[in-house]
Amino acid sequence: MTTDLSALHRRHFLAGGTVAAFGLAGPASAQAPAAGSGEPAKALPSYVAWKDADAFVVHSNQTLETKRDRIGSGIVTPTDRLFIRNNVNPPSDAIVADRDAWRVEIAGVTQPRTLTLGELKRMGLTSVATVLQCSGNGRKYMQDSLQPGQKISGTPWTVGAAGCVIWTGVPLRAVVDALGGPVQGAKFVTGTGGEDLPAGLKPKDVMVERSVPLSTLDTVLLAWELNGEPIPLAHGGPLRMIVPGFSGVNNVKYVKAVALTEQETEAKIQATSYRMHGVGEKGAPGQPSIWEQPVRSWITAPLGAGASGSTVVTGVAFGGMNAVARVEVSADGGKTWVEAPLVGPDLGRYAWRLFALRMDLPAGSHLLASRATDAMGNVQPEDTPPNGGGYSYNGWRGPAVPFEAA
Amino acid sequence: MTTDLSALHRRHFLAGGTVAAFGLAGPASAQAPAAGSGEPAKALPSYVAWKDADAFVVHSNQTLETKRDRIGSGIVTPTDRLFIRNNVNPPSDAIVADRDAWRVEIAGVTQPRTLTLGELKRMGLTSVATVLQCSGNGRKYMQDSLQPGQKISGTPWTVGAAGCVIWTGVPLRAVVDALGGPVQGAKFVTGTGGEDLPAGLKPKDVMVERSVPLSTLDTVLLAWELNGEPIPLAHGGPLRMIVPGFSGVNNVKYVKAVALTEQETEAKIQATSYRMHGVGEKGAPGQPSIWEQPVRSWITAPLGAGASGSTVVTGVAFGGMNAVARVEVSADGGKTWVEAPLVGPDLGRYAWRLFALRMDLPAGSHLLASRATDAMGNVQPEDTPPNGGGYSYNGWRGPAVPFEAA
Numbered sequence: 032m033t034t035d036l037s038a039l040h041r042r043h044f045l046a047g048g049t050v051a052a053f054g055l056a057g058p059a060s061a062q063a064p065a066a067g068s069g070e071p072a073k074a075l076p077s078y079v080a081w082k083d084a085d086a087f088v089v090h091s092n093q094t095l096e097t098k099r100d101r102i103g104s105g106i107v108t109p110t111d112r113l114f115i116r117n118n119v120n121p122p123s124d125a126i127v128a129d130r131d132a133w134r135v136e137i138a139g140v141t142q143p144r145t146l147t148l149g150e151l152k153r154m155g156l157t158s159v160a161t162v163l164q165c166s167g168n169g170r171k172y173m174q175d176s177l178q179p180g181q182k183i184s185g186t187p188w189t190v191g192a193a194g195c196v197i198w199t200g201v202p203l204r205a206v207v208d209a210l211g212g213p214v215q216g217a218k219f220v221t222g223t224g225g226e227d228l229p230a231g232l233k234p235k236d237v238m239v240e241r242s243v244p245l246s247t248l249d250t251v252l253l254a255w256e257l258n259g260e261p262i263p264l265a266h267g268g269p270l271r272m273i274v275p276g277f278s279g280v281n282n283v284k285y286v287k288a289v290a291l292t293e294q295e296t297e298a299k300i301q302a303t304s305y306r307m308h309g310v311g312e313k314g315a316p317g318q319p320s321i322w323e324q325p326v327r328s329w330i331t332a333p334l335g336a337g338a339s340g341s342t343v344v345t346g347v348a349f350g351g352m353n354a355v356a357r358v359e360v361s362a363d364g365g366k367t368w369v370e371a372p373l374v375g376p377d378l379g380r381y382a383w384r385l386f387a388l389r390m391d392l393p394a395g396s397h398l399l400a401s402r403a404t405d406a407m408g409n410v411q412p413e414d415t416p417p418n419g420g421g422y423s424y425n426g427w428r429g430p431a432v433p434f435e436a437a
Numbered sequence: 438m439t440t441d442l443s444a445l446h447r448r449h450f451l452a453g454g455t456v457a458a459f460g461l462a463g464p465a466s467a468q469a470p471a472a473g474s475g476e477p478a479k480a481l482p483s484y485v486a487w488k489d490a491d492a493f494v495v496h497s498n499q500t501l502e503t504k505r506d507r508i509g510s511g512i513v514t515p516t517d518r519l520f521i522r523n524n525v526n527p528p529s530d531a532i533v534a535d536r537d538a539w540r541v542e543i544a545g546v547t548q549p550r551t552l553t554l555g556e557l558k559r560m561g562l563t564s565v566a567t568v569l570q571c572s573g574n575g576r577k578y579m580q581d582s583l584q585p586g587q588k589i590s591g592t593p594w595t596v597g598a599a600g601c602v603i604w605t606g607v608p609l610r611a612v613v614d615a616l617g618g619p620v621q622g623a624k625f626v627t628g629t630g631g632e633d634l635p636a637g638l639k640p641k642d643v644m645v646e647r648s649v650p651l652s653t654l655d656t657v658l659l660a661w662e663l664n665g666e667p668i669p670l671a672h673g674g675p676l677r678m679i680v681p682g683f684s685g686v687n688n689v690k691y692v693k694a695v696a697l698t699e700q701e702t703e704a705k706i707q708a709t710s711y712r713m714h715g716v717g718e719k720g721a722p723g724q725p726s727i728w729e730q731p732v733r734s735w736i737t738a739p740l741g742a743g744a745s746g747s748t749v750v751t752g753v754a755f756g757g758m759n760a761v762a763r764v765e766v767s768a769d770g771g772k773t774w775v776e777a778p779l780v781g782p783d784l785g786r787y788a789w790r791l792f793a794l795r796m797d798l799p800a801g802s803h804l805l806a807s808r809a810t811d812a813m814g815n816v817q818p819e820d821t822p823p824n825g826g827g828y829s830y831n832g833w834r835g836p837a838v839p840f841e842a843a
Contacts, residue, residue, distance in 0.1 A: 104605050105665020106564055107513055112665075153747045156793040158512055158781025197782065199510045205795075259511020259518075341559045375564025376603065376784040387562040389611075 078121055079265045086112040090186045093117040097191035099432075102331045104345050106375055106385050107160070108194030110258050113266065116165045116192060118239050118300060119226040121264055122285055126225065130261060130269040135253065139221075139291030141211025148270055151253055155205035158197060159252060159275050160378035162349045165192035166278040166305055166321045170421030172429025176414070181310050183421040190329045190430050195347070195383040198273045200254030203289065207248065217291035218245050222272040225285030235298050241281050242295035243274050243322060250275045253286065275381040276352035278324050278423070280305055295320075308419045321422045324351030326411055328358055328386075328403035329430040339394040339436035344371070349383035350405030357404045358386040364398035364431060365413065371401070380406075392436045400431035484527055485671045492518040496592045499523040503597035505838075508737045510751050512781055512791050513566070514600030516664050519672065522571045522598060524645050524706060525632040527670055528691055532631065536667060536675040541659065545627075545697030547617025554676055557659055561611035564603060565658060565681055566784035568755045571598035572684040572711055572727045576827030578835025582820070587716050589827040596735045596836050601753070601789040604679045606660030609695065613654065623697035624651050628678040631691030641704050647687050648701035649680050649728060656681045659692065681787040682758035684730050684829070686711055701726075714825045727828045730757030732817055734764055734792075734809035735836035745800040745842035750777070755789035756811030763810045764792040770804035770837060771819065777807070786812075798842045806837035 073089035075082055086101040095115040102108070126133065131149035146154075171187035186192070203220065207213060224239035243251075252273040255262060262268030267284030274281045280300070295301055295316070303314035305321040328348035348358045354377075359368035371388035386401070404410045414426035479495035481488055492507040501521040508514070532539065537555035552560075577593035592598070609626065613619060630645035649657075658679040661668060668674030673690030680687045686706070701707055701722070709720035711727040734754035754764045760783075765774035777794035792807070810816045820832035 103662070103665045104562060104564065105603055105662055107603060107665060109665050153744075153749060155795055156510060156749045156751055156780065158510065158791055160782045197511055197513060199781070256509070256511055259509045259513060259515050338559075343559060343562045345562055374562065375605070376566045376782075376788065378782040378784065382782065385564055389561055 078124070079115055081111065081263070083111045088191065093120070094186045096186075096188055097194065099190055099331065100334050102191065102347065104331065104385055104387075106195060106378065106383070107258060108196055110196070110260065110263065110266070113163070113194040113196060114165065114192045115265055116186070116279060117284075118280070119224075119228065119237060122225055122227050124264050126285060127261070127264050127268050130255065133269040135270060135286055136288040137206060137210055137290075138288065139214050139217050140207050141214065144210055146206070148255060151201045151206065151270075152255070154209055155201045156199065157202050157252065158199040159250075159273065160195060160197045160382035161273060161275045162193060162195050162324065162351075162381065162383050163282065164194075164279055164324060166280050166422045167420070168192035169327075169415075169424030169426075169429055172424050172426065173415065173417040173421045177310065177417060181417070183310060183417060183419065185421050192279075195349070195378070197258055197378070198252055198254040198271075199256035199259075200252040200270075200273070202249075203251040203253055203272075204249050206253065207291065213245070213248070213291045216293045219243065219292045219295055220245060220247055220251055220274075221290045221292045221296050222283035222286050223288040223290075224283045225287040238298050239283060239300055240296045240298040241283055241301055242292065243277060243281050245291065247274050247277070248291075253289070276324060277322050281322060305420065305422065307422065310417050310419050312419050314419065321420070324349070325423055325425040326350045326353070326355070326403050326405040326409045327425040328401040328411065328427070330360075330399045330401050330432050333399075333434050334432055336435040336437065339392055341389060342392045342436070343387055343389050344399060345385065345387045346371075346401045347383040348373075348386055348401065348403035350380065350403070350407075350409070352380070353405040353407050353409070354380040355384045355403055356406045356408075358384075359402045360386070360388045360390070361400045361402070362390060362392060362397045365400050365427065368402065392434070394436050397434045397436060398431050399434050400427050402427040484530070485521055487517065487669070489517045494597065499526070500592045502592075502594055503600065505596055505735075505737065506740050508597065508753065510737065510791055510793070512601060512784065512789070513664060514602055516602070516666065516669065516672070519569070519600040519602060520571065520598045521671055522592070522685060523690075524686070525630075525634065525643060528631055528633050530670050532691060533667070533670050533674050536661065539675040541676060541692055542694040543612060543616055543696075544694065545620050545623050546613050547620065550616055552612070554661060557607045557612065557676075558661070560615055561607045562605065563608050563658065564605040565656075565679065566601060566603045566788035567679060567681045568599060568601050568730065568757075568787065568789050569688065570600075570685055570730060572686050572828045573826070574598035575733075575821075575830030575832075575835055578830050578832065579821065579823040579827045583716065583823060587823070589716060589823060589825065591827050598685075601755070601784070603664050603784070604658055604660035604677075605662035605665075606658040606676075606679065608655075609657040609659055609678075610655050612659065613697065619651070619654070619697045622699045625649065625698045625701055626651060626653055626657055626680075627696045627698045627702050628689035628692050629694040629696075630689045631693040644704050645689060645706055646702045646704040647689055647707055648698065649683060649687050651697065653680050653683070654697075659695070682730060683728050687728060711826065711828065713828065716823050716825050718825050720825070727826070730755070731829055731831040732756045732759070732761070732809050732811040732815045733831040734807040734817065734833070736766075736805045736807050736838050739805075739840050740838055742841040742843065745798055747795060748798045748842070749793055749795050750805060751791065751793045752777075752807045753789040754779075754792055754807065754809035756786070756809070756813075756815070758786070759811040759813045759815070760786040761790045761809055762812045762814075764790075765808045766792070766794045766796070767806045767808070768796060768798060768803045771806050771833065774808065798840070800842050803840045803842060804837050805840050806833050808833040
């Protein structure tokens with residue numbers, strides 16, 4: 032099962048500048064290529080000072096990536112290890128001082144109204160487990176595969192801009208029905224975030240307002256709890272719009288308005304950002320929006336180096352809108368595959384599953400990879416062609432990880 | 438839907454000495470009857486100083502009950518709000534300084550061996566969500582219904598000696614198979630805790646050693662993670678034997694030996710404690726052991742007092758060894774019942790389910806109750822006859838909770 036690194040994989044590692052770490056780091060210090068091996072940890076920004084500092088690569092004040100070796104095997108990602116990605120700085124924490132007083136305007140219904148969070152809590156309750164994942168998670172693998180002269184901007188996330196968490200709130204459907212149902216012609220659910228917008232810029236250029244298809248009406252939640260606690264400000268409390276199966280940006284934080292609309296919002300973050308287009312091209316409204324997440328998986332252990340012999344290879348797999356049907360694992364960089372058992376609780380179609388495969392790994396270099404298939408038969412490709420925004424990477428090749436067995 | 442409190446329920450409240458709180462406390466301060474309303478909070482013992490002090494009623498250093506209004510609606514109980522019940526003081530935290538070095542002796546197999554936790558981690562991995570519940574949870578309801586002269590000793594738990602959590606570890610079956618399988622004649626799985634035993638007492642009188650039927654061999658876990666983190670010392674880390682569906686005492690903490698045995702252990706905690714017998718009688722080996730948990734449920738909100746009108750009544754329900762099939766809710770102390778939807782992720786047969794029912798509650802006094810039915814058709818009884826140890830209460834009457842709608 033010993034294997035050479037493939038040429039493609041070697042390129043990733045050399046491009047990442049972390050080749051020195053390969054084969055030398057022990058399990059405790061093993062990181063994903065972009066996870067900052069060898070770099071001193073940056074301090075956490077003050078608004079997330081309550082998080083576990085050791086669990087993160089701090090790319091910037093608004094982008095914190097969970098280290099690959101801290102994703103763990105507990106299925107539900109502890110909130111203090113959940114990644115952070117903000118498009119605009121979070122508002123003042125004054126908005127979580129009296130949570131039940133938070134107001135959200137509901138429009139595009141027969142009887143539009145502004146409701147407080149306290150009122151929402153009296154209208155219904157449900158709970159859902161979802162993979163919350165930045166649309167650009169895995170962007171680094173695209174950035175590393177570009178031709179000379181090409182460029183993809185954005186945070187070089189590897190696998191850690193994702194977590195599986197439990198949200199509790201009111202079904203949007205219950206709210207809409209209580210207000211007389213959708214207006215005629217509604218085609219989108221449009222949520223508006225409560226960010227304080229920077230002065231001197233056009234609001235449309237910076238506001239966080241996203242539209243998703245009306246087909247989500249029966250799955251969207253207006254959520255006030257994350258993992259059994261009031262949602263922290265850093266994760267969108269007091270109220271967040273959760274669109275199960277859709278990538279992170281669609282889950283609008285501090286949501287202050289929800290409207291059923293005929294058109295998508297004209298906010299830049301919808302109109303031209305988070306669109307699927309070629310490298311070097313500009314985003315435009317006609318292009319596909321970054322909505323549903325594709326099937327994806329990655330290995331979480333072992334990483335780096337360890338003993339040869341019996342080894343439990345673990346990881347996470349999810350299907351976006353669909354449940355995971357199966358996962359295969361390779362220890363030779365994708366030449367041969369073995370089906371890996373899905374283990375532990377199944378938290379529903381929008382959650383990730385844990386997989387765990389016991390393998391006998393002889394001494395030598397191994398390249399561990401995982402490949403998931405969702406319930407619709409979609410299989411992870413070997414690689415995902417780069418796109419201009421570096422969105423929706425779901426290849427199995429990028430997150431393949433070396434393991435040196437001694 | 439306005440109702441008088443039933444005579445039985447009134448007796449509970451008067452006996453609990455908390456009748457003054459009824460109808461006066463707002464939702465924020467509303468507690469279960471035994472949850473210490475009006476009493477100043479006791480400080481947390483130092484070994485659990487990391488827990489959320491506001492979430493507990495501290496009965497003693499070894500018995501901390503989660504307040505009913507802090508059970509929440511997140512399905513998975515956050516570890517910092519999970520109840521504590523120890524039979525013996527926890528060992529020194531030196532045992533969690535080097536977790537992988539922890540040793541557990543495996544006996545009653547063809548090739549008995551002592552394994553380190555580090556070795557266990559290379560043998561397999563799975564995960565399970567279980568309701569962890571003290572065998573005496575609900576004992577207060579039995580204590581309150583005794584005849585003059587009768588007595589049941591033990592912590593007066595109401596509903597808060599329980600939580601639903603996720604364990605990760607190796608299946609005991611994988612360990613046993615790797616060591617050649619069970620010896621002939623084995624009938625029990627016997628786990629021994631790593632407590633430091635008090636000097637001057639016979640070890641058999643104080644040791645925590647429990648035997649469960651060998652039929653659990655395919656579900657028992659040797660777990661090192663709780664809710665995605667290494668198990669805290671206070672909850673049995675570095676290694677705990679988890680017996681899904683079985684009451685708390687069977688889930689041996691700091692497990693240092695697991696043996697497949699022909700006989701049950703003769704330790705007092707097995708031989709004469711945790712046995713089902715009449716009030717005033719002594720425990721003895723021939724009586725049923727407190728093993729599988731019966732079907733149970735309780736309301737978690739609303740509690741105390743609040744506005745009339747649309748109200749979401751929530752709670753938790755579990756079936757011990759069986760999944761929950763349905764839950765009914767009553768707002769009139771059990772005269773009429775309405776089926777309540779089960780909401781949110783289903784974490785498997787050993788976990789609890791969340792239920793949530795929107796009701797219109799007119800101004801006045803209501804007595805909220807829930808009644809669960811498991812997949813085998815077992816229904817919660819109205820009350821559970823008292824037994825000598827105050828174990829396995831599962832009536833719907835005891836945890837019925839008043840709600841004053843204004």
